[in-house]
Amino acid sequence: MKNPEISMVIILLGGIKHHHQSTAPPWMHHSLQYIYTASTGINSFPDFVAVGLVDGTEVMYYDSDIRKAIPKQDWMRKVTEDDPQYWDFQSQGLYETQMSFINSIEVAKKRLNQSRGVHIFQNMYGCEIDDEYERVEGWESFGYDGEDFIAFDLKTERWSAPVHQAFITKNKWDYDKMKVAETKNYITQTCPAWLKKYLKYGKNSLVRTDHPSVYFLQKSSSSQVSCHATGFYPSRAEMFWRKDGEEIHEDVNKGEILPNNDGTFQMRVDLDLSSISSDDWMRYECVFQLSGLKEDLVTKLEKEKIRTNKKKSLFFIFTITGVTIGGAIGLGIYHFFLWKVRGKKSTNCFFFLLF
Known part of the structure; x- marks a missing residue:
């Protein structure tokens, strides 16, 4: 450690x-x-x-x-x-x-x-x-x-x-x-x-490439949805939301690239769905780009893919992000x-x- x-x-x-x-x-x-x-x-x-x-x-x-x-x-x-x-x-x-x-x-x-x-x-x-x-x-x-x-x-x-x-x-x-x-x-x-x-x-x-795991996270049904990628390397990466194939910036909040304890990295980009009908969710997709990968990693927004806190403890969130609880406190x-x-x-x- x-x-x-x-x-x-x-x-x-x-x-x-x-x-x-x-x-x-x-x-x-x-x-x-x-x-x-x-x-x-x-x-x-x-x-x-x-x-x-x-x-x-x-x-x-x-x-x-x-x-x-x-x-x-x-x-x-x-x-x-x-x-x-x-x-x-x-x-x-x-x-x-x-x-x-x-x-x-x-x-x-x-x-x-x-x-x-x-x-x-x-x-x-x-x-x-x-x-x-x-x-x-x-x-x-x-x-x-x-x-x-x-x-x-x-x-x-x-x-x-x-x-x-x-x-x-x-x-x-x-x-x-x-x-x-x-x-x-x-x-x-x-x-x-x-x-x-x-x-x-x-x-x-430096030229090695580690593919990330990509998750959709949501605290509650009324919260914004976070597209979270973790475990990737190197840190030269980009992440954004698309609607109908076009990159969007409205109602989007992009986080910083952060290090994990194992030397890999994580990042997230949030999308506010409060004004979007659930019938239109399929029109949205999360795109992750990484140095060394020829093709983008594209994940469509589907309800069944979203992980929530309803039946999971906060420890789950810390585990998938790769940040220890002590590190999270220190970050704050x-x-x-x-x-x-x-x-x-x-x-x-x-x-x-x-x-």
Whole structure:
């Protein structure tokens, strides 16, 4: 079983959203991203956690308790074939970042006139390339206590600060031409180069395709119907409702792609049937698309296929989603801290973040 702290971080990552949304289908691009989280006031949780992901798969983990970067996939150990000091270098760099992040929380608290309580400081950075390696997009963003703090705009090569407390940092970084150049170089050159290496190392694992199980779920006869897919891999997937063969958006609520405890993923898309006659249900169908599958998985909406809570306990719902009850509780707690950012960072970018 996974370390519960690691599972908590992965659940947290599943809920994070980004400002940028790729226009390409999810199976037409690959991504490398890192998320760093520093916190204060949370018992039994590391003060600093770093997670690296390739195409949504956790490949690296570090926290302030173990103070060591560790590979989360067997193929990530191949990195040392090209760079024997890779993991030692990562551990040292992340320890320095850990100290900077913890100090940055204290600086932010002073700027915001805060004292005690729970506070979260996060950074997200990375890049995305298409299958032909021709298009590159990248990002770097920082957030504090669930709100955007500062982000890099690759087009203008300047930093944006949605809150006035970040203006000091913005002005300093905008006039630091070397920092701007380093950030741009990481986004457009260094990150894509490492992503290509990781894709080569993990080819056999990353290209695997696990078919999902698809269910219709409904709490009661008057509730919306959820089309739920679980157990699929990779995370590059899409899901939507169709009526008479045409994709619909009205009365539809799409959920995030979330990780399961076994390394696979789950997602759902809800349809409000309150204004739809039961005679018309057969006109609706749920469509699931997954990278690696040539054909869509199409499931027609039929009453006999819908599972309800009438004769089933809540444990049933948790079982089919692949999320433990403890994880579900943790997800609820951490929703408070989720912030909508997408960003990038090179190892030395945040050493003096708020100074």
